[in-house]
Amino acid sequence: MFFNTSLNFVAGVIHVALLETYPDTDPVTISWIGALFSSMFCLGGLLGTIVIHLSSTRTCVMLSGLLTLTGFTLSFLVTDIKYLFITYSLIAGCGQSFCCVGPLVSLSYHFQDTYSIALGIATAGSGLGAFVFPPLTQLFLDTYGLNGTFLMLGALGFQSSACGALMEPTEQELSLEPAFCCNRKNNVPEKDMSKWKDRFRFCQAVHYRLLLVNSIAFHLANSSVFLFLPDYFGHLGSTAQETAILLAVAGVTGTIARAILGMLASSIGADILFGVMFGIIGVATFFIKWMFTLGSKISYVLILGLYSGGSWSLQYVLLMETTGIKNIESSMGGLMFCGGLGYLFGPPIAEMLAIHYQDSYIIFVFSGVCFAIASISGLLIPVTAKRYYTRDVIETEIGEKDQLFMENGEEEVILDAN
Structure with missing residues (x-):
């Protein structure tokens, strides 16, 4: 995740380089490229979960490195x-999205307890x-220029393919694969649409729809x-x-x-921390207009970094606890997609509000x-x-599926998503 997913933090540095390289291009167009x-x-994330359904988390992570390398290499070649x-x-x-969803799903199989x-x-x-790649990217820009930087970033992201090759699928992941796609032995596609409804009944x-609302709202802010x-x-000032x-x-x-709140979630529960921390950030954000002193600004960024960073750990822990391991790929893909919508449309909406009211403080009210x-x-x-206990799900439901498959000769048995 460090080599590939973290490349998301270089968008601001690349944005400045694009403005300097293409001075005749509309800045709004360049902004949308970075956004x-x-x-x-x-x-x-949805595409990543499809890859996991059709293959495995290992394939997803290895493909992420190839996508990153291909994307940045082609960026080196383009002139328009x-x-x-x-x-x-x-x-x-x-590429960075695949490298995020693949390890997160893989961890759910390897570290269930x-x-x-x-x-x-x-x-x-x-x-x-957050504080390694921006200065490193600036060093690449100063040394190799924009095109050379694209090649260097592609090479760094490609390292995730080597890491993904070491991610051996567990028995639980392999046994769950037939429940999400056609039978591996004869490749007969599913024709009964009711099975697709069962598959995505979660x-x-x-609670899952509330998670989606939470993801959109959090990423907007x-x-x-x-x-x-x-x-x-x-x-x-x-x-x-x-x-x-x-x-x-x-x-x-x-x-x-991210590390500390992840550890706390295992002992006191993610649901206790999850909702409260967004409220703390929201209250602090409303008072940003009066933060003139350095101490008040430090206090705000401490709160912002602590709770916004920790939310990444708690969000996926809560998803695992409430949807169960058998639904983790699909539910995580939907959650990430909704977060991406918030991430994409948040700044434009905030800027339009600031322009309409002629006050930049409206951004933080929003x-x-x-x-x-x-x-x-x-x-x-x-x-x-409803809380799911992953080991109970694996031992009972997977066993029932395998037994039906062996006794009845079923092409596949769809697990009940509830």
Whole structure:
């Protein structure tokens, strides 16, 4: 995840380089290139889950490296900036998405009893990219130029293919594969549409829909805050160097929070932490207009980094606990897609509101409201959710499926998603 998923953090540095390389291009067009690349980190999650359904998590992660290498290499070759929407934003963007969903699903099979701890450590590794890859990318730009930087980033992302080759599928993952696609032995496609309804029945659950609302609201707010916060701190009197240090503090605390909150979730429960932390960020965001002192700004970025970074760990832990291991791929893909929508449309909506009201503080009012919606939906999830104990599911339901397959000669047995 460090080599590929963390490339999402270089979008801002690449954005500046694109503005300098293509001065005659509309800045809005260049902004959409970067926004689409960043949002593909989540939007491509559905495609990643399809790859896992058809093959395995190992294939998904290995393919992520190939996509990243292909996307950045083609970006090196293009001469028209419009083609970067395909090569840089879509192809390379899907690469980082595949490298995110693959390991997260793989961890659910390898660490069923300590999933939250393993997830916290893994996501903390990707969080290191917040303060490693931006300066490294700037070094590449200063040394090799934009085209050379594309090649270097593609080479770094390709390392995930080597890591993915080491991710051996577990017996549980292999036994679940026939439940999500056609039979591997005869490749006979499914014709009964009711089986597809059974396969995605978890989408009808109230707690899963609340998770989707939470994901959209959180990413609407989070993307807007992190994009406009540097400029607003400058409006409040901070220097460029001071703002950079403040953002670095948010990155460091976010990385630490991913690991710590993941460990706490295994002992006190993710549902206790999940809804409350969004409310804390939302309240703090409403008061950002009066944060003139350095101490108040440090306090805010500490809260922002701690709880927004930790949400990545808690979100997937809660997803695992409420939907069960047999639905983890599909449910995670839908959750990531909704998060990508919020990530893509958050900043444009916030900027339109700021222009309409002629006040940049409206951006943070909008973000605070979205954080509040995320908090309310998060607090309602444990009320409506049924908890799954992964080992019980594996030992009973998988065994029943295998027994029916052996005794009745069924081409496949679809597990009940409820």
